[in-house]
Amino acid sequence: MKRFSKKYPNWSKDKIIKEVEKYIAPSNGKYASGHMTGGAIDLRLLKNGKKVPMKSSKLTYQENAKSFQPKLPQYIQENRSMMFAALKKAGLSNYPKEYWHWSYGDIWWAKRNKKKTAIYGVIKNIS
Numbered sequence: 391m392k393r394f395s396k397k398y399p400n401w402s403k404d405k406i407i408k409e410v411e412k413y414i415a416p417s418n419g420k421y422a423s424g425h426m427t428g429g430a431i432d433l434r435l436l437k438n439g440k441k442v443p444m445k446s447s448k449l450t451y452q453e454n455a456k457s458f459q460p461k462l463p464q465y466i467q468e469n470r471s472m473m474f475a476a477l478k479k480a481g482l483s484n485y486p487k488e489y490w491h492w493s494y495g496d497i498w499w500a501k502r503n504k505k506k507t508a509i510y511g512v513i514k515n516i517s
Contacts, residue, residue: 421497429496429510432488435473442469444489457489 394406401409415423424430435442443466445454453459457470470489477484477492483499485491493499495509 424493424496424498424510427496427508427510429499429508430485430491430493432490433473433477433492434490435469444469444473455488457484457486459489 394401394409398406415425418426425432434444446462446466449459449461453461457474459467462470474484480494482492482494483502485493485498497508497511499505500508
């Protein structure tokens, strides 16, 4: 927010928030990012301290981001399948537009698993 406030000093707070939320998930409210609740995390695989291939340089960012992308080479699809199987077995749920985004207990996990309520919600600032 600070960056936009400095760049556009005449913009209202609401306009700045609307612009910022084009690039990041909301930080509060009913549909806040699961990251804000502690119920979501971004993950990737490592082998011997090195990143395991999970995307292709031949695809766009948006194409690579999709959890199920048939355009990926078979070995990358297998890497993703291995990660997905382990995380699903542990009870986590994947956001289908970002292969790396996994959650447990947040509102999106609850929706994807047809739960009536989430376990975690946004923590209000206690002062």
